[in-house]
Amino acid sequence: MSKSAPKTTQMHSPEPDDTLARRGLMFIMSSPSGAGKTTISRMLLEHDPHICISVSCTTRPPRPGEVDGKDYHFVSRAEFDRMVENDEFLEWAQVFGHCYGTPKAQVKAGLKDGQDYLFDIDWQGTQQLYQKLERDVVRVFLLPPSIEELRRRLTGRGTDSTEVIAGRMARARSEISHWDGYDYVVVNDDIRTCFEKVTEILAAERMRRARQTGLIGFVRELMRPEEGDATEAP
Template identity: 55%
Template sequence: MELTNPRRGLLVILSSPSGAGKSTLARRLMDWDATLSFSVSATTRPPRPGEEHGREYYFHDKTAFQAMVADGAMLEHAHVFGNFYGSPMAPVEKAIEAGRDVLFDIDWQGAQQIRNSVLGLHTLSIFILPPSITELRRRLEARGQDDEETIAKRMQKSWDEISHWDGYDYVLVNDDLDATEAQLKTILTAERLRRAQQPGLKDHVRRLHQEFIEGQI
């Protein structure tokens, strides 16, 4: 497919333990740049009331999902609580070819799969750390969304998630939400200028070279 956009989009992976501020930061990024969008995942779980195919999820049966995996049509996938979840490649590829960045809210295993995929060259991965474990627990309690047992499970899982911090391109400590947001914007702005994200550079350099050959100096 011919690229008409001056740049390719990025696959922006945000990972963190629950409560570190990842979801809030993702929303702020999308408020900052309306062209940013979340990747719509595929799943084998049945739709819940009000959910639509292609909006909340792409809903497939297990046979169709597994066929997509076998055909290499999933960037990443996992089996969670009896159902399959994954990120279809086609809509993501279409978005980045049009110069639109796609956000992924996934764990370290999904991030690793995407980094190793055919689109890995265009991946930007960022891990968000809390300033302390005490503060992480305080934030989970302050959300008021989970009971004590669920909070305890999230805290237990957080150590495994944090232990994979060194597999990411950037790691930010979210001690101050505004400061972390500013850092994210700086990273994204710079990474959009990465050589691999500018498909027109090669032709531009070729034209410059041609000018030298033709004596137009």
């Protein structure tokens, strides 16, 4: 990223209205490598206590410091294949020889209880989630301000060779071509401004009438005549 993340005290994520019962949502952020989805995702998790990352299953071995059940559910390939066969994933993919999948049961239960989930996935995973739970999905795609800036960000990391960067740039163009499969598209020219736009999207989506499951009872109570109220003539 070309700009550092702001201090915690300077950023305030809008709080959802907790007065009424609400169905949770699946907030998806995608972007080509270097466009900022990982940074924005981290900021969102730090500033908003009402959203979390669902714990995925993976066949890769744990890395140092990773905890089973917290970072990932680490499973064997045989167990993963069994879960795929039993349709236990909302989405899954094989990446660099290892499989990753989002367990269906835990997410669906959380959504019912009003829990919001953040997904940092590519357009293929987004399509899978949208096909499974369309009404619960909010899709956001982050774009770099220019291809030149994207290349500068990737080069500035200082971790990849010229060949690797060329491959990432080619993949980025492919990923950008799927921008029109998203509900919202945000250009990440400035990390603070981008974060504010993303939190505005999240706040608005939380307030959609269809997600306010407590509205019907609340409105009926508002409309209930009080004792002694005059009644209208027939």
